[in-house]
Amino acid sequence: xxxxxxxxxxxxxxxxxILAGVWPSGGGQQQTVQASLRPRTVLFGDPxxxxxDVSRGATVSxxxxxxxxxxxxxxxxSLVYRLACLTADCLPLATERQIxxxxxxxxxxxxxxxxxxxxxxxxxxxxxxxxxxxxFRPGGPVAARFRLDPTLLGWGMTGAAAALVLGLGAWxxxxxxxxxxxxxxxxxxxxxxxxxxxxxxxxxxxxSPSERRTSLDRLALALAGEPLHTRTRTLAWAxxxxxxxxxRQLLALVRAGEA
Numbered sequence: 001x002x003x004x005x006x007x008x009x010x011x012x013x014x015x016x017x018i019l020a021g022v023w024p025s026g027g028g029q030q031q032t033v034q035a036s037l038r039p040r041t042v043l044f045g046d047p048x049x050x051x052x053d054v055s056r057g058a059t060v061s062x063x064x065x066x067x068x069x070x071x072x073x074x075x076x077x078s079l080v081y082r083l084a085c086l087t088a089d090c091l092p093l094a095t096e097r098q099i100x101x102x103x104x105x106x107x108x109x110x111x112x113x114x115x116x117x118x119x120x121x122x123x124x125x126x127x128x129x130x131x132x133x134x135x136f137r138p139g140g141p142v143a144a145r146f147r148l149d150p151t152l153l154g155w156g157m158t159g160a161a162a163a164l165v166l167g168l169g170a171w172x173x174x175x176x177x178x179x180x181x182x183x184x185x186x187x188x189x190x191x192x193x194x195x196x197x198x199x200x201x202x203x204x205x206x207x208s209p210s211e212r213r214t215s216l217d218r219l220a221l222a223l224a225g226e227p228l229h230t231r232t233r234t235l236a237w238a239x240x241x242x243x244x245x246x247x248r249q250l251l252a253l254v255r256a257g258e259a
Contacts, residue, residue: 033058033106033115041121044091048120051082053108063103066090067153194254197222201251209241216242219254227252 038049048067052060060079066089070082090099099118197219204215216236223229228250235242235250 031255033113035104035115035117037120039116040118041123043123043125045084045086045125048083050080050101050117051078052104052106052115053077055108056078057108059107061106061107062101065102066086066099090122092122094124096121096123098122130140194219194222198251201247205244205247212242212244212247213237216247216250219250223254226257228257 028156032053033055034053036051036053038051039046045069050062050064052062054060055077055206062079062081064081064083066087067083067085070084072079074080091097099120099122101120103114103116106113106115123186160205197215200215201219204211207215213236216232220229220236223232231248232254238246
């Protein structure tokens with residue numbers, strides 16, 4: 001495509017010198033203003049540099065529709081405009097398109113000159129095969145698809161994190177809380193032999209004579225070496241039988257001695 005445009009480019013470059021304004025200035029010298037484009041042939045979307053060579057002190061008014069000015073800088077006696085266009089207004093209607101910018105106006109002192117820009121050739125980026133079999137892009141973004149519902153997954157992860165925090169809190173609380181005292185069962189205090197003998201005598205009060213003698217004899221053994229030992233032994237073998245009244249009196253004396 002660019003090869004086909006090459007003759008046009010060379011011819012336009014040769015004519016670029018004609019696109020200049022010349023007028024006399026003070027002192028018999030002539031002021032020259034020249035407009036140029038670099039490059040003269042571009043693909044759609046490529047930037048273009050527009051240069052206007054003017055004398056210092058000149059006032060310039062320039063428009064590059066449908067292109068827009070991205071930046072402008074002054075280099076010596078030249079103004080350089082960086083142009084760009086990505087809109088449909090710059091699309092080639094077929095394989096190529098010619099764009100003519102509006103003339104620029106240059107004013108120096110009380111003189112004004114209109115300077116025409118060279119023509120710009122814009123070529124399409126599409127190949128003949130692309131035009132023959134066009135492939136259109138989707139009208140909008142493709143909706144994302146997930147194996148798991150993101151909302152449900154988010155709530156599940158939130159619940160798991162909350163359970164983890166609660167578990168760690170409970171574990172930490174159990175570690176910080178002082179241990180409970182251990183309760184130990186204290187075995188009951190064993191009754192002494194004397195207590196058991198007294199209980200046996202109380203039980204035998206309503207028993208048979210032999211049960212009374214046996215219980216009193218056990219009490220006498222428990223009182224060995226005590227003052228009431230002999231009296232208990234005598235009562236145990238009293239005839240015809242140990243009387244309950246005498247046994248109760250003996251119990252009272254023994255308990256009194258314990259106290």
